[in-house]
Amino acid sequence: MSQSPTLVSGLEPPYYTAVFTSVRPDHPEGYGETLERMHARVQDVPGFLGYESARTPGGIGITVAYFRDLESLHAWRDDAEHRAAKQYGREHWYERYSVHIGRVEDSYHHER
Structure with a gap:
């Protein structure tokens, strides 16, 4: 029996x-x-809360990363190794991508 996917909740x-x-x-x-x-x-980034990721067989991927505040999100954005990986990805892996940053004001979940 396979395990259910884990979702980030309770933030x-x-x-x-x-x-x-x-x-x-x-x-x-x-x-x-x-x-x-x-x-x-x-x-290891202080304020990192988790992430969820999904990919279609056709190549579309979505990853949502959660951070306590903008400072922790910016710390990840500015991490030298992460920046190098992003640059390599632009040159070799990604046909295109978009990044959207948002502040979550309300959150709820359901589990059966």
Whole structure:
């Protein structure tokens, strides 16, 4: 039996989201290793609250990262290794992407 996906819930607003939407091939060379490294690295950013990610078979991906405040989100944005990975991604992996930053004022969840 497979385990249910985990969703980020129970966060006390206000907090911030970085929504990253992208188009890229399904298995670009070196992507998985870099992704693992970035997932491990963001865990060390004070104020990082979690993330959720989904990808369609056609190459569209959406990742939502949650941060306590703008300072922690900016710390991740400005992280040198993260910046290098973003630059490499622009040059080699992503056909296109968008980033949307938002402040969450209200949040709720349901679990059956």
